[in-house]
Amino acid sequence: MESKKVGIIGIGLIGGSIAKGLRASGWASELIGIEANPAHAIKALSLRLVDEVLPLSEAIDRVDIFVCATPVDILVQIIPNVLDQLKPGQIVIEVGSTKTPVYEALKNHPKRAQFVSTHPMAGTEFSGPEAAVDGLFVGKRGVICDKELSSPEAIETIESLYRDGLGMNLIYMESIDHDVHTAYISHISHICSFALANTVLEKEKNEERIFELASTGFESTVRLAKSSPETWSQIFHQNQENLMDVLDEYINTLLKYKGLMLSGSYDKLKDELGKANDIGRILNKQ
Amino acid sequence: MESKKVGIIGIGLIGGSIAKGLRASGWASELIGIEANPAHAIKALSLRLVDEVLPLSEAIDRVDIFVCATPVDILVQIIPNVLDQLKPGQIVIEVGSTKTPVYEALKNHPKRAQFVSTHPMAGTEFSGPEAAVDGLFVGKRGVICDKELSSPEAIETIESLYRDGLGMNLIYMESIDHDVHTAYISHISHICSFALANTVLEKEKNEERIFELASTGFESTVRLAKSSPETWSQIFHQNQENLMDVLDEYINTLLKYKGLMLSGSYDKLKDELGKANDIGRILNKQ
Numbered sequence: 001m002e003s004k005k006v007g008i009i010g011i012g013l014i015g016g017s018i019a020k021g022l023r024a025s026g027w028a029s030e031l032i033g034i035e036a037n038p039a040h041a042i043k044a045l046s047l048r049l050v051d052e053v054l055p056l057s058e059a060i061d062r063v064d065i066f067v068c069a070t071p072v073d074i075l076v077q078i079i080p081n082v083l084d085q086l087k088p089g090q091i092v093i094e095v096g097s098t099k100t101p102v103y104e105a106l107k108n109h110p111k112r113a114q115f116v117s118t119h120p121m122a123g124t125e126f127s128g129p130e131a132a133v134d135g136l137f138v139g140k141r142g143v144i145c146d147k148e149l150s151s152p153e154a155i156e157t158i159e160s161l162y163r164d165g166l167g168m169n170l171i172y173m174e175s176i177d178h179d180v181h182t183a184y185i186s187h188i189s190h191i192c193s194f195a196l197a198n199t200v201l202e203k204e205k206n207e208e209r210i211f212e213l214a215s216t217g218f219e220s221t222v223r224l225a226k227s228s229p230e231t232w233s234q235i236f237h238q239n240q241e242n243l244m245d246v247l248d249e250y251i252n253t254l255l256k257y258k259g260l261m262l263s264g265s266y267d268k269l270k271d272e273l274g275k276a277n278d279i280g281r282i283l284n285k286q
Numbered sequence: 287m288e289s290k291k292v293g294i295i296g297i298g299l300i301g302g303s304i305a306k307g308l309r310a311s312g313w314a315s316e317l318i319g320i321e322a323n324p325a326h327a328i329k330a331l332s333l334r335l336v337d338e339v340l341p342l343s344e345a346i347d348r349v350d351i352f353v354c355a356t357p358v359d360i361l362v363q364i365i366p367n368v369l370d371q372l373k374p375g376q377i378v379i380e381v382g383s384t385k386t387p388v389y390e391a392l393k394n395h396p397k398r399a400q401f402v403s404t405h406p407m408a409g410t411e412f413s414g415p416e417a418a419v420d421g422l423f424v425g426k427r428g429v430i431c432d433k434e435l436s437s438p439e440a441i442e443t444i445e446s447l448y449r450d451g452l453g454m455n456l457i458y459m460e461s462i463d464h465d466v467h468t469a470y471i472s473h474i475s476h477i478c479s480f481a482l483a484n485t486v487l488e489k490e491k492n493e494e495r496i497f498e499l500a501s502t503g504f505e506s507t508v509r510l511a512k513s514s515p516e517t518w519s520q521i522f523h524q525n526q527e528n529l530m531d532v533l534d535e536y537i538n539t540l541l542k543y544k545g546l547m548l549s550g551s552y553d554k555l556k557d558e559l560g561k562a563n564d565i566g567r568i569l570n571k572q
Contacts, residue, residue, distance in 0.1 A: 123501065123502075123503060124502075140501070141499065181490065182499065184485075184486050184489050184490045185486060185490065185496060185499045185500055185501075185504050186501055186503060188485065189482065189503050189504045191540070191543060192478050192507055193478075193507050193562075194543075194558070194562040195539040195543060196474065196475065196478050196536065197562035197563075197564075197565035198539050198561060198562045199470075199474065199532060199535045199536045199539050200471060200474070200532075201561065201562070201564060201565060202539075203470050203531075203532055204467065209467050209471075210471060210565075210569075212427055212457055213467050213468065213472070214569055215407045215409065215472055216409075217409060217411075217476065217509075218471050218472055218475045219569060220475075220506050220507070221479050221506070221507055221510060222475070222569075223503075223506050223507070224507060225562040225566070226566035227559075227563075229556045229559035229560040229562075229563065230556060232559055233553075233555050233556035233559055234552070236547060236552070237547075237552045244544070244547065244548070245489075247543070248544075249489055250481060250482065250540070251537060251540050251544075253481040253488075254477070254536070254537050255537065257480075257481060257533070258533055258534075258537075261529070266519045267519075269519050271515075272480070273480050273511075273518055274515040275484060275487065276479075276480040276484045276515075277511065277512055277513075277515065278483075278487060279486065280411075280511070282497055283496075283497065283500055283508075
């Protein structure tokens with residue numbers, strides 16, 4: 001497949017890391033940034049994440065593929081607008097953490113076949129263009145949603161972008177299932193971690209003690225609490241229904257632990273912790 | 287300081303890693319294991335964590351210092367027994383994750399000055415002799431509790447064990463404060479992580495999907511859920527009162543998030559997540 005001209009809309013952690021990956025693999029011959037935040041635009045250029053930053057109206061004539069990597073609340077406004085302006089053969093994809101709102105916004109769009117809904121399952125707790133890292137996606141999983149709603153040509157190109165351009169392994173699912181699974185596996189982890197940080201900061205007024213006593217275990221559990229509040233409040237918003245379901249289950253699990261402790265049933269608590277150990281077996285499959 | 291003969295009571299992750307550290311630094315000239323589990327004793331010998339495994343009654347004539355690294359519920363039984371048998375100049379320390387129960391068990395012991403209460407703040411999610419790792423403690427913090435209750439000679443020796451033998455930086459506090467702070471910073475992290483694993487395993491019956499979709503964020507948050515159920519149910523038991531306090535705060539934080547989401551107050555939720563970000567600043571001080 002010949003190399004492509006790619007427009008990155010939103011050059012932050014994810015958009016910037018995609019740019020780096022596509023440049024390193026030679027999959028993209030040219031990278032054009034479309035960025036609403038002037039400071040981010042300047043930073044992205046100085047880091048050479050993209051070759052140029054242009055307004056969408058100019059970029060539209062220059063690129064084969066747009067990758068929309070804005071926060072999820074912006075995606076639903078931008079994608080229909082981009083799609084309206086696409087010429088035949090051009091493709092737009094988005095890489096957000098929730099899928100159903102975009103599915104709903106685009107399901108009746110006349111150019112729906114030129115859009116591909118995707119989610120590269122990788123990230124860090126940092127944000128902005130300076131958070132972009134080399135090789136972020138290599139060996140990780142990329143999700144393509146609602147494959148049958150995109151044209152076979154668009155799917156083939158985007159499969160190549162993920163496999164050949166970023167080194168990812170692809171899996172396929174419906175948007176609605178994606179949002180259920182990511183609530184369970186990704187979004188609730190962020191809730192846990194943010195809430196743990198809030199709790200410890202509230203209870204432990206002695207900052208020096210946190211610093212002194214924090215072990216690698218605490219740092220690991222609280223790592224995601226360093227993530228962008230803007231990004232994650234929007235993800236929680238867009239996936240509220242699924243997240244409520246799993247948050248209730250999480251709170252119930254904590255209340256169950258509490259009940260077992262208060263009644264002195266530590267053998268039963270030990271059994272629960274033993275069941276939790278099973279997550280290690282599943283994660284270590286790979 | 288001349289090298290010492292050290293007895294390790296309980297040769298698991300912590301006891302085994304201490305043995306490795308003291309051997310590597312040359313701080314210990316001889317390492318004798320005291321181990322109730324025959325399989326662990328055989329494993330510890332085959333891994334050369336210790337030179338010999340002996341019953342306590344024989345080890346007592348051979349060592350300068352005992353390091354008691356058993357689960358915390360066993361500590362309170364073993365330490366008084368060891369202390370009863372110590373000759374002048376011998377020392378016993380323990381390295382458990384809770385301090386108040388041992389403090390209570392020993393406060394009136396006639397040989398209390400030969401005992402030092404300590405906590406090396408390091409670990410992994412694995413357990414048993416095969417989990418012992420080189421350099422686990424280097425550069426980490428070691429806590430010495432209730433320093434004034436031990437003899438100056440015992441404190442000096444144990445400070446050297448931690449600093450010169452294991453490469454740790456020492457901090458000092460009272461047992462009662464230790465247990466408050468570790469509930470906030472270490473024990474609640476384990477609760478969060480175990481409960482997250484239980485929740486996801488309960489909600490996500492499709493094991494393959496967990497495996498496929500788990501990103502590094504999920505793996506980081508759920509890492510501690512692989513920890514030993516025996517060890518941690520006992521730690522939760524021994525520190526129940528402090529843990530209840532912080533667990534209640536944690537559940538309240540989650541309920542606050544839930545309320546903000548249900549009322550659509552995502553700007554307020556974003557503010558809460560922003561406050562949580564502050565944990566990054568504190569942890570990155572070092």
